[in-house]
Amino acid sequence: MEQKTRILIVEDDMIIAANISVQLSNLGYEVMGIETRGEEAILHATANCPDIILLDINLRGNVNGIEAAEQIQKFKRIPIIYLTANSDEATFAKAKATRPHAFISKPFNSLNLQRTIALVVDQIKDNDMDTLEVSDNLEVLSDRIFVRHNGKMVKLLLDEILYIEADRNYSNIVTSNGNYLVSTTLKLVQNEMKNHSFLRVHRSYMVNISKLDVVADNHLEINRKVIPLSKSFKEHLLKHLHTI
Missing domain, CATH: 3.40.50.2300 (Response regulator)
Structure with missing residues (x-):
């Protein structure tokens, strides 16, 4: 029923x-x-x-x-x-x-x-x-997310997240304190976090724009990590950087 x-x-x-x-x-x-x-x-x-x-x-x-x-x-x-x-x-x-x-x-x-x-x-x-996969592994609130890690939901403050990297049907959430692999595609993570300061910059990467150290023509750097910047996402990123 x-x-x-x-x-x-x-x-x-x-x-x-x-x-x-x-x-x-x-x-x-x-x-x-x-x-x-x-x-x-x-x-x-x-x-x-x-x-x-x-x-x-x-x-x-x-x-x-x-x-x-x-x-x-x-x-x-x-x-x-x-x-x-x-x-x-x-x-x-x-x-x-x-x-x-x-x-x-x-x-x-x-x-x-x-x-x-x-x-x-x-x-x-x-x-x-569309979001069934997300709801089981990722819960996004106003200033934090909860991710399923080692069989339990772990709290991550959004300000701690540096970038998120796609790994096939998984997403690797990289923070200042460690990495968290969740069984959720980057596309679905992007949909969940679209109202926060995270932007897609490449088919395999989302970044926390408040953590950017370097913005170059075809790449970014966060905490010495070089992240590729696709042309299709570059204009959108620059517009956001001009508003903050």
Whole structure:
């Protein structure tokens, strides 16, 4: 039997929240709860890890929906669908920066809700297939990663990582304190760490750009290690270096 998709509703209008809850239950989803404040949403999401969060942007209280999303994503990568009656560009830009899966504008109808959630569920299933290998061996948080090493998950601070080298279907994570080989391809590692200061510079290498000692025409150096720099990645790297 297929497990139900679990959804947390964060909406401070209880009439709207209750209506959404009934609709989702009728569609076969599991409603994990209703929260009306950003603070409670953060606690609920980090403790219970729902599959999707329906999150109102304009929550009353000290923490709005965007701020709640930012805090949740420091600990859990949970797909977010924003509910909003506010369409101004500044709010949209702030919300977009949290990388939501979708927006639903208020007022919305049942069909709009149904179709949006169905599309996000399909995205989650596709991503699960693509990142299954990663999830078992690599967990990326805001300032650290956990890698499976010698049968246990080991914490590595992102600032300790110098570069990551591909080794067929494995990745060798090189730190200032040692190396960690994980059974995850470099492409999947790249997808997981794209929001951090790591860039692909060659088909076989990703580097921590804060650790670069030398940038030459066709190679880089980190801690005396010479790393090849491909032409196809060079422009992207230089753009990032100019912004830091």
